[in-house]
Amino acid sequence: MPRPTETALKGRARALLEAMTERARWIYAVPRELGERHLRPILEAEGLRCEAHDAGAARFVQDDDKAMFVALSSPELEVMLIEAAGSAAPAVIRKVLDKTGFYAQSQLLKTALDVHDPEAPKALRTLAHMVVAWDGDWNDLFLLHLASPDPVARHEAVAAVSIAAMVARDPDPAVALLEEALAREKFPKLRDTIAEAIQVIRGSTGGPVEAV
Secondary structure (H helix, E strand, O other), X not given: OOOOOHHHHHHHHHHHHHHHHHHOEEEEEEEHHHHHHHHHHHHHHOOEEEEEEEOOEEXXXXXXXXXXXXXXXXXXXXXXXXXEEXXXXXXXXXXXXXXXXXXXXXXXXXXXXXXXXXXXXXHHHXXXXXXXXXXXXXXXXXXXXXXXXXXXXXXXXXXXXHHHHHHHOOHHHHHHHHHHHHHHOOOHHHHHHHHHHHXXXXXXXXXXXXXX
């Protein structure tokens, strides 16, 4: 597929931000070290308290429920993923990003769209954590990787689609993509992985699962 222009990439990034704003859920990837250094002090200064913390993940809430933050520090992706929600969240997340910076979605998309880039699978999985709403462009991006001639890339794509389904809280598009991938997959172990992913997505969202 032709490489998208910088204008197209920035336009897509704006569309993602608009989708986040419509749902009052903002998700960013920030440098892991800076996130670990600055996130908690800023949130506590803004009146949020740590409600839960476990294995690199933490949840922060305000007593009036006007802001909620979830942070996941990922050594594998080399980022901290921060989700902010609520009416008071934009002002707070702005203060965090001023300190940490963030990985621009347009650049992550540029990398993910180049399936020959060795960093493409990592960029795809990072973006998967930002899928607050499915649309045709997300389908096209995941399909690009699910149809890769490289079985390792296809395996990574299955993981990314599974993450996206959980983030979007919408299993149907992910299940449809994975069912198509399963129908054309020739590698037995990868077929098992795809089938298991479909079951997990359906089960985690309350959908029907096949008896085994």
